[in-house]
Amino acid sequence: MEESIDKKKLLKTMMRIRAVEEKIAKEYSQQKMRCPTHLSIGQEAVPSAISFCINKNDFAVSTHRGHAHYLAKGGDLKAMIAEIYGKETGCSKGKGGSMHLIDTNVGFMGTSAIVGNSIPVGVGLALSCKLKKSDQISVVYLGDGAVEEGVFYESLNFAILKNLRVLFVCENNLYSVYSSLDVRQPKHRKIVSIAKGIGAKAEQCDGNNIEECLKVCTYAISTMRKEGGPFFIEFATYRHREHCGPNFDNDIGYRTLKEFETWKLKDPISNYQNRLLKEGSCSKKDFQYFAKEIDDEIEEAFEFAENSNFPLKSEAFKGVYS
Amino acid sequence: MRLIKYSEAINEGICEAMNSDKSIICFGLGTTDPKAIFSTTVGLEEKFGSERVFDMPTSENAMTGIAIGASMNGIKAIMTHQRLDFFLLAMDQLVNNAAKAHYMFGGALSIPITIRLIIGRGWGQGPTHSQNLQAWFAHIPGLKVVMPSTPSDAKSLLISSIFDPNPVVFLEHRWLHNSLGDVKKGLIKKKIGECNVLKNGKDITIICMSYLTIEAIKASNYLEVKGISCEVIDLSSIKPIDWDSIFYSVKKTGRILACDTGFTTCSVAGEIIARVSIELFDKLKAKPLRLAMPDVPEPTSFGLTKGFYIGAGDIARKCLAIFDHKTDNESDILPEPVPHDIPGDWFKGPF
Ligand SMILES: Cc1ncc(C[n+]2csc(CCOP(=O)(O)OP(=O)(O)O)c2C)c(N)n1
Numbered sequence: 001m002e003e004s005i006d007k008k009k010l011l012k013t014m015m016r017i018r019a020v021e022e023k024i025a026k027e028y029s030q031q032k033m034r035c036p037t038h039l040s041i042g043q044e045a046v047p048s049a050i051s052f053c054i055n056k057n058d059f060a061v062s063t064h065r066g067h068a069h070y071l072a073k074g075g076d077l078k079a080m081i082a083e084i085y086g087k088e089t090g091c092s093k094g095k096g097g098s099m100h101l102i103d104t105n106v107g108f109m110g111t112s113a114i115v116g117n118s119i120p121v122g123v124g125l126a127l128s129c130k131l132k133k134s135d136q137i138s139v140v141y142l143g144d145g146a147v148e149e150g151v152f153y154e155s156l157n158f159a160i161l162k163n164l165r166v167l168f169v170c171e172n173n174l175y176s177v178y179s180s181l182d183v184r185q186p187k188h189r190k191i192v193s194i195a196k197g198i199g200a201k202a203e204q205c206d207g208n209n210i211e212e213c214l215k216v217c218t219y220a221i222s223t224m225r226k227e228g229g230p231f232f233i234e235f236a237t238y239r240h241r242e243h244c245g246p247n248f249d250n251d252i253g254y255r256t257l258k259e260f261e262t263w264k265l266k267d268p269i270s271n272y273q274n275r276l277l278k279e280g281s282c283s284k285k286d287f288q289y290f291a292k293e294i295d296d297e298i299e300e301a302f303e304f305a306e307n308s309n310f311p312l313k314s315e316a317f318k319g320v321y322s
Numbered sequence: 323m324r325l326i327k328y329s330e331a332i333n334e335g336i337c338e339a340m341n342s343d344k345s346i347i348c349f350g351l352g353t354t355d356p357k358a359i360f361s362t363t364v365g366l367e368e369k370f371g372s373e374r375v376f377d378m379p380t381s382e383n384a385m386t387g388i389a390i391g392a393s394m395n396g397i398k399a400i401m402t403h404q405r406l407d408f409f410l411l412a413m414d415q416l417v418n419n420a421a422k423a424h425y426m427f428g429g430a431l432s433i434p435i436t437i438r439l440i441i442g443r444g445w446g447q448g449p450t451h452s453q454n455l456q457a458w459f460a461h462i463p464g465l466k467v468v469m470p471s472t473p474s475d476a477k478s479l480l481i482s483s484i485f486d487p488n489p490v491v492f493l494e495h496r497w498l499h500n501s502l503g504d505v506k507k508g509l510i511k512k513k514i515g516e517c518n519v520l521k522n523g524k525d526i527t528i529i530c531m532s533y534l535t536i537e538a539i540k541a542s543n544y545l546e547v548k549g550i551s552c553e554v555i556d557l558s559s560i561k562p563i564d565w566d567s568i569f570y571s572v573k574k575t576g577r578i579l580a581c582d583t584g585f586t587t588c589s590v591a592g593e594i595i596a597r598v599s600i601e602l603f604d605k606l607k608a609k610p611l612r613l614a615m616p617d618v619p620e621p622t623s624f625g626l627t628k629g630f631y632i633g634a635g636d637i638a639r640k641c642l643a644i645f646d647h648k649t650d651n652e653s654d655i656l657p658e659p660v661p662h663d664i665p666g667d668w669f670k671g672p673f
């Protein structure tokens with residue numbers, strides 16, 4: 001299996017997400033992206049790995065921190081940037097913003113600004129697949145904070161009960177806003193053990209090591225396709241920037257610079273680049289080439305967003321009912 | 323005069339209450355983090371210790387029930403959520419438990435909890451970070467609902483809410499947090515259920531709440547110049563509501579415009595219009611008017627929120643129309659500030 005992985009493509013998927021997020025961070029101070037925006041910088045490996053083991057017709061739902069998930073599922077980049085700019089060409093026509101991304105063409109069924117809100121929706125999508133006798137799976141992205149909501153337990157319970165193909169992807173970045181796990185969950189109890197305790201197949205994985213992620217996800221998804229039923233994976237990860245917004249926030253005092261630097265050393269992208277260099281499967285030239293290709297695509301997307309129109313004011317009053 | 327910010331007034335209110343009563347606890351996601359819920363909970367943990375002031379899991383429904391349970395045994399809880407919308411997960415505990423317990427158990431229990439909810443607006447807060455659901459809460463027997471618009475009311479009503487033996491939903495508008503006002507020191511209280519007559523007038527009664535109070539005052543100043551004398555009533559308490567003062571005022575002016583930060587259908591303003599029409603039908607010199615937010619979720623886009631919010635200009639136009647005032651360039655009256663989606667330079671987003 002080692003040999004058959006397209007390592008370059010894996011790397012490029014992560015690099016693309018990172019570059020999009022960094023461009024948003026860079027441009028945010030222009031005050032044209034006027035909505036709460038939660039960046040995934042540092043958390044690119046998990047969705048990138050997943051994108052390699054699922055199909056276009058599989059479903060995914062996600063959270064307020066959903067840019068990476070949307071892009072990894074194949075969501076339209078231009079439509080996402082335009083949405084953050086509030087333009088009529090945005091994926092939600094400007095009604096939703098950064099926290100409400102959707103691209104039904106690729107099975108990305110929406111992100112939610114309410115913690116835990118999309119978890120049962122992902123389970124419902126899996127239920128629909130079962131009813132339609134399809135082996136599609138549904139990916140539910142959630143954070144470590146969402147595990148504290150009752151709806152998480154209720155949804156996982158139902159998914160197990162009905163043997164639904166839901167991949168629960170818990171990106172544990174240690175924080176819910178500025179509240180660390182210490183003040184929210186018991187010490188030494190792992191989130192993965194909760195899922196196991198409820199009766200789900202569950203694994204833990206280093207969310208910074210993309211090949212590790214790929215291995216665990218491939219196993220989980222092939223198990224799900226074969227046997228049905230949900231699978232829960234807890235990924236250890238870390239967001240580099242502030243909870244909401246484009247800046248770094250290590251100065252405000254909720255986490256130490258030392259902690260930040262320790263995790264920064266585990267950065268999924270630079271580590272993978274180093275590894276590929278060492279293995280000889282990629283050269284620095286390759287990186288530059290990828291970066292250039294990605295940058296061109298991103299430039300075009302931002303230009304598209306900038307040049308798109310705001311929706312007409314009258315649009316605000318339309319579309320309340322279908 | 324001692325001018326302090328609305329957010330500081332909230333902080334003072336909690337401090338004074340906690341100082342005077344050891345049974346009070348204060349919690350909510352972010353309560354002890356460096357941003358301290360828009361600075362409203364700053365320093366509390368240092369002053370009162372981590373047993374009484376603490377952060378919490380992202381578990382709104384359970385934590386509401388936990389506050390209810392603790393309150394059955396003599397604890398008074400203040401719980402805060404950074405957006406009202408997040409608290410919607412706790413409607414079961416609020417509506418089926420907190421609101422009912424006293425009645426349902428024949429008076430054997432009281433539930434003295436205070437739930438601070440912050441209402442968002444602008445900078446793309448969008449459909450699920452901006453809802454003004456005071457009417458929902460007011461609809462439920464057993465709940466009290468307050469919506470202070472000044473720093474002084476914020477402090478005094480918060481203290482009264484904390485010491486009230488009933489569950490109180492305390493609604494703060496994010497755009498008011500930086501507003502300044504004269505606030506007395508000490509453990510000051512204001513009766514829940516009393517409005518503020520902010521301005522005396524004889525031609526029309528304008529009723530408003532929360533952030534709209536600022537807009538109503540602007541409108542009334544403009545209308546004064548046009549020869550229309552407005553009586554401005556800031557509700558301050560939504561439930562119980564100060565019917566006596568409202569009726570007294572409308573009897574005097576014979577006209578009413580009820581404004582509301584919430585959606586139009588089933589709004590508090592709608593209730594006011596209904597009651598006024600029923601009680602004072604023969605005293606009205608003109609048809610009663612209502613101005614509430616459209617029955618549409620708040621969109622996110624900067625382009626779509628332009629002109630979306632009702633404000634001073636809308637209030638003024640409604641009043642002018644009732645007096646058949648013809649003005650040139652009606653649409654230019656009291657235009658919304660540019661940019662329209664922030665309350666001032668202090669607010670740079672994103673939250
Ligand atoms: C029900 C609810 N409670 C609180 C919030 C405020 N909030 C926004 S993002 C967030 C963090 C949630 O943490 P986690 O699930 O770990 O996701 P992360 O931000 O770390 O990706 C919180 C608490 C919310 N949006 N919804």
Ligand SMILES: [Mg+2]
Nearest residue numbers: 143144173175
């Ligand atoms: Mg987290």
